[in-house]
Amino acid sequence: MTSAPLKGSVLTEAGPLADGTGTAQSVRPSRPRRRGRSAPYWFLVPTLTLFAAFTVVPIGYAIWLSLHKVRVKGIGLGKGAREQVWNGLGNYTDVLKDSEFGHSILRAFGYGLIVIPTMLGLALLFALMLDTPKARSAPFARLMIFLPYAVPGIIAALMWGFLYLPDVSPFYYLLDKFGLPQPDLFDGGNLYLSFANIAVWGGTGFNMIVIYTALRAIPPDIYEAARIDGATDLGIALKIKIPIVMPSLVLTFFFSVIATLQVFTEPMALKPLTNGLPSSWSPLMAIYDKAFLQSDIYGASATAVVLALATFVLSFTLLRISDRYTREDRA
Amino acid sequence: MTPLTLTAGTTTKARRTAWVPTLVLILGALYCLIPIAWVVVAATKDRSELFSTFTFAPGGGFFQNLSDLTAYRDGIFWRWMANSAFYAGLGALLSAAVSAAGGYALGRYSFRGREAVFKMILAGVLVPSIVLAVPQYLLLSKLGMADSYGAMLLPSILSPYGVYLVRIYAAASVPAELMEAARMDGASEWRIFSRIAVPMMMPGLITVFLFQFVGIWNNFLLPYVMLADDEKFPITLGLYTLLAQGASQPALYTLVITGCLLAIVPLIGLFLVIQRFWSLDLMSGSVKA
Structure with a gap:
């Protein structure tokens, strides 16, 4: 004992x-x-x-806060001048009217539309290439592609941030040498690409490993049988491997969607390097901004609860769809 | 390529290198290496070289940068590194221990409410981090604990992923017959867990430890919300504040770049070392590996 x-x-x-x-x-x-x-x-x-x-x-407390507000008595000075009072769904109607928050959600979706297909597409591509028996340098490449996982998101964003700066970036150096136009990577639509690139860089390796693990679980005799039937490597990849790893793809997609809604690190890291990035660029930034910069913890809590509910609804919808999909697949 | 030669019916065609996959993989590896290679080179440049010489040409200022960084505010950089090591090391250790007990209970016992508990904990993954961090901060500040080491450490211990992984591991690697035999011999449940199950689940527990270590080391949002005193900052938040100040004074750029390099070295080193005896595949719950 x-x-x-x-x-x-x-x-x-x-x-x-x-x-x-x-x-x-x-x-x-x-x-x-x-x-x-x-x-x-x-x-x-x-x-x-x-x-x-x-x-x-904490969730209970956030819900409680979201239903309250502060009432200021008199001129609002002294102890007891501010008290918490019931506000019903008042904060929630404010959230739904809040166009800043709505915009931040739209930005997150736009960002996700770039990140998720690119990241998962690359992860699947690399996993399939790793699984090709005749590929050379696979162990090396596997480790290198996974390596960004070990780099903190904020540091990845800082490193890429420097690579986006015309003064120090090798890309601008090359563009300059060849006399090509030099885009402003911190401007407008390019900003989405700049953020997305950081997320793709950081996330591809992990998803690749998840898909690759599923690929390796496939018994090799299936391939033998397919080859005897005259299937090519490409045919095997498209008709056998991808359908079999579909559950892993659904899983990685699911987690990528959740992560997208929570994008915070990349825009935060690049904020000091850019002008005019709103402090409520992403939903999480909007909540942080409200809670600590505007000191409105009640409104921030309501916003956070709305985001959590949206995440839950989205998750269950995705799970429902993937469930139906895999069940049909089995039948 | 040895396994291939063993395959029955291998032709000369099959033994040839597949160039397209090889090329794709090498391009992928290069893409992943660019920023790391850049930061390694940039950290060797002094302030004037950083803006004047070709980006991938090494400079001669690495040791100067290193001593500048060490001298910056009496070595606060190393304090941030030590804080990160403390948060990540202790947090991951506690996380592995808690996940071991919880995952083992869920994977090796059948009891009322098991699935409900499991699903509830897994649902925790879906809650956006800020939804937890803000009320956690407000509650901890009521207890007078905000801006403390505990405020950063305590919320990092529970890992739904860890519990999930250990559950899979326990169910797959600890045989029920062995537990039953130990019970027959009069071993207590705690003894069965600590002496039999934990050693058998060790690869899974190491995976949880590593995953959580990386998770805490890389976390930015939690310290950003919880901590105000920069003596307690982890390296991520420390470097961020350094850049936020440095945006107006490019003289600090070299410090941030050198700091980035030093901050990623421990984790990259860790992965390079452990991948010799620990498979990446364990991460996605592969028991076979």
Whole structure:
């Protein structure tokens, strides 16, 4: 018996039995089963405690805040001059009328439309290439393409930010040498591409590994059979591999959509390098802005709850669609 | 290419290198290396070289940059690095321990409410990080704990992904017969877990540790919301504030660039070392690997 937080609790259950040893067991053979019955709950105590403290309670508090507002008494000075009062759905109607937040959602969608197909397309392409037996340098490439995963998003964004700066960028150097036009990567539509590139760079490797793992689980005899039937490598990839890894693709798509709604790091990192990037560019930035820069935690909470609900609705819709898809596939 | 020669019916055609996949992979690797290679080269340049010489031409100022960075505000950079190591190291360790117990319970016992608990924890993945971070900050500041090491550490411990992965691992790698045999021998449930299950789940637990280590090390939003005192900043937030100041004074650019390089070295080194005995595939829950 070691001294871990779980010990005491489990011991009280196991204690008498340990003393009774073999005799107790032979008399009541059902005892060991019953003894283990509370164990899973004890093992779950740390998980559930943390889940309650850092997920359930904060969400509950955010919902509570979202239904309140501050009323200022008199001229608003002194203790008790500001009190929290019930505001019903007032904050929510404000959120829905808030065009800043609406725009931030639209920007996130626009950004996602670039990032998700590019990132997952590349991840699938690289995974298929890795799975080609005759490809050289596959282990090296696999590690290199995965490497950006080890780079913090903010640092990836800072590095790319420098590469976007005309004064230090090798790309501008080359464009200059060849006399080509030099686009402003921090301007208008290019900004979306600049952000998207950072996300694609950082996310492709991880998704590639997920898809590649699924590919390797396919038994090789399927390919043998297909080859005997005259299938080419390309045919095998399109007709066998992609359909089989579809569940992994759906999963990576699902998580990419959620991540897109939460884009925060890239625009935050490039903000100091650009002029005129609104501080509510993405939904998360809009919420941060409201909570801390405008000190409106009530409105910010309502906005956050709306975002969470939107994420849930979107997730369940996607899961429903993918469920139906895979079920039809099986039939 | 040895496995290929063993394949039955291999023709000379099959043994030839597939150039298209090879080329695609090399291009992909290059794309991923560009910013890293650039930051390595740029960190060697002094302030004037950074803006004057060709970007991929190395300069001679690396050690100067290093000592400038170390001297900057009495070595606060290294303090940020140490903070990150502390948050990520301790956080990931606790996370692996909590996930081990929780995932084991969900994977190896059947009890009432198991699926409900599992789904509830997994649903936690869907909650946008800021939806948690803002109320967490407000609640912790009521307890007088905002802007403390705990404020950054505690919310980082629970990992729904970790619990999920250990559940898969426990179900696949800890045989029920073995647990039953240990029970017959009179081992307590805790002893079965700590002496039998944990060693068997170790590859999964290492994966959870690494995943969470990277997650905490790379986290920007949580410290950005939680911390105000830059003595407690992790490296991500530290470098960000350095750049935010440096945007108006390009003299700080070399410091930020050198800092970026030093900040990515530990994690890249970690991956290069561990990939010898730990497979990337474990990350997606592949038990076979």
